[in-house]
Amino acid sequence: MSSGATPALPSFFADFAVSRGKLALARLAIFGVLAVDAVLQLRHAPRYGAGFNVAHVPGLDALAPGRVGFAVAQVVLALALAAIAVGVGSRLLVGVTAATYAWVYLSSQLDSYQHHYLVMLFLLVSTAVPWFRADAQAPSTAPAGPEPAWAVRLILLQLAIMYAWAAVAKLEGPWLDGSTVARQIAPGLAREGLEWIGVARGAKLIVLIELVLAVTVAVPRLWPVALPVGIALHVGIILSGLEIGVFAWLMLAMYLLVVPERWMAPALTAARRVGAAWPAASAPALRWLGLAGALAAVVIVGLVVDVPGALAGALVGVVLVVGTDLARQRPRRPRLATGLAPLLAAGLVAYLARSHDVVSDYYRFWGGSARRLGDRASALHAYQRLTEVDPTNPGGYYQRGRLLAQAGAGQDPAAAEAALRRAAALEPTKARALVELARQLARAGRPTEARVALAEARQREPAHPELAAVERALASAGGAGAPDGAEPGPDGSP
Known part of the structure; x- marks a missing residue:
């Protein structure tokens, strides 16, 4: 599937382009945060299938993930998302992560928060984003210039709709008079700031900010407005203690898509240097070293993440990452990075599993x-x-x-x-x-x-x-x- 514009696309989408460097930075941040979230969600696996009726239609309960199925899925997601973050994978891998994520959260109302639907839609749209060099329209040897990316604008439009809905949902008395936000914000810097401007005024200001973001986040010429306003909003959410999981951090990562290209020049230069240093060697000895790293990833997760299903999830995840990366290679030979990416992902899984209980x-x-x-x-x-x-x-x-x-x-x-x-x-x-x-x-x-x-x-x-x-x-x-x-x-x- 081509990522570029087609005659059927309106100019609002067809004229949108993003540099490869900006896409690489956004991919690293967004998919990295999602990988972290997948590991942290593993703790909730026992609540799935624990007497909770999830199906709207009789018989669908059998398709929902139980305790072990959820654990397998989260480990697979963690490894796959981390590999995508560092540039190992393909559109096929993004599609599999989207399907897995949707299966986990659409089949149960246990953890069906608004941000899960946002992430599911983001992953679905991401299958049309040229996240990887192999997906780019331009030849791989071309300079890292703008790449047609209509799907990125669709992601930004998705964020605009989310902000608009969030603002409309707050147009009720308990929010506008400040009573709701007063109960939600924990003691600290954010609460002190809210009390300084007045709780009711602060509640109305949040609605205004979300309306501003709904109008500006998908329009490049308005990004100088959207960027500071959006970052301030989500940093405030983190300081207030309101965040659900890593959602506020995910939104901050999304704002890399909103940074004007000219503002990112130093970061893009550094990203190109890192990308050039990323192991792409294909000598036989290095290829075997890469596959040994993939095997080590399975062992690390199996030993450190001592929960039922983690080892199976690691095996499936590594096979998925390596298999989809090999499928796009011509000839089909593993790169050193093919195995190093799962190894890095396994290290992330092991560290988070231990450090966050x-x-x-x-x-x-x-x-x-x-x-x-x-x-x-x-x-x-x-x-x-x-x-x-x-x-x-x-x-x-x-x-x-x-x-x-x-x-x-x-x-x-x-x-x-x-x-x-x-x-x-x-x-x-x-x-x-x-x-x-x-x-x-x-x-x-x-x-x-x-x-x-x-x-x-x-x-x-x-x-x-x-x-x-x-x-x-x-x-x-x-x-x-x-x-x-x-x-x-x-x-x-x-």
């Missing part, structure tokens, strides 16, 4: 979902894995201790007591583990130890809502124990 959050969410659905065996397994991947996380020990104390298959009072004592030691300012321990000791006919645990809990949190209930249970049983039906209170969060 993605793996521990995965098991915490899995345990919480399974527990609420009454799947005790899965919850016990998830919390056990949580204590293994993050031995300092008190929540895993606390919830596992609660579950092990329950009557039925798998009941283990001794293991429950050990888990609760470990949780209490890991969170020395909280009383929840000691309150639960006191309750279980009372049930076991150990009232003296129960009172000791309860006294320590009172020292930590004198106002804990469950203290009185456990004390009454001990008193009513004459110190012999609490009733078996006594249940923990609000501390049962995952």
Whole structure:
């Protein structure tokens, strides 16, 4: 499919062109942010298929991603998007990422935020953007001049529609009087600025800014207005704590498409130098080194991202990246970059998974979902894995201790007591583990130890809502124990 203008296109689209350097910078930033988001979203996999009916039509539930399917998809997306960011891939790879992203988010209303639809449409339109040199109309040896890119203008028009809709959606009393924005903005610099100009005036100013962006973001001669206004808006969103995931960062990356070419000259020169240095060697030894890097990418993700489906996702993702890159080569010989791109992507996945608690959050969410659905065996397994991947996380020990104390298959009072004592030691300012321990000791006919645990809990949190209930249970049983039906209170969060 040609990326250039055709006679059927209106001049609004047909006359639009972007330099290769600008496209390369925008590709690096936009797809890089999306790759980061894919890794961070991995933690939500246990919520998919966890008793949540997603289908509008009977039978479609079977097509939706479950816990493992979502994890596989997010790892595939992370590797593919990171490879695209550094210039390894093709329109086919962009199309596969668009289809995968759409499958994940259109098949469930669990995480269907507005920005997911925006990203899905962006990826779909991106299949017509000449992100890669091989997609360009001009010969690959031509200077890095303007490249016909009607699809880039369509992306900007998509952003304009988003801003217009966001502004219209705010034309209601609760927003215009400032009450909504006052609840949403966290304490900090952004809130202080809003209070300085007046909350109601600030709320109306946001609507005005979005209307201005709706008019200016897709019109090149108005970019000197759109650029500072848009950047200020999204930086303000980041400072306010309102961002959903990395959406505000994604919008900032999108604004690279709005920067006038003449303003980007130094950055474009640097980008061309980096592009020239990017490994493109095809000597046999280097080709094998590249493929070894691709294999190492699978191993790295499998070892570091210790969740079900991650290894399969890494294998599929690497095969997809390498396969689509080979498909566009003539002759079909791997480049050094073909394998290095998945290796770099795997490093990104591994770093983010560890530094942002993605793996521990995965098991915490899995345990919480399974527990609420009454799947005790899965919850016990998830919390056990949580204590293994993050031995300092008190929540895993606390919830596992609660579950092990329950009557039925798998009941283990001794293991429950050990888990609760470990949780209490890991969170020395909280009383929840000691309150639960006191309750279980009372049930076991150990009232003296129960009172000791309860006294320590009172020292930590004198106002804990469950203290009185456990004390009454001990008193009513004459110190012999609490009733078996006594249940923990609000501390049962995952």
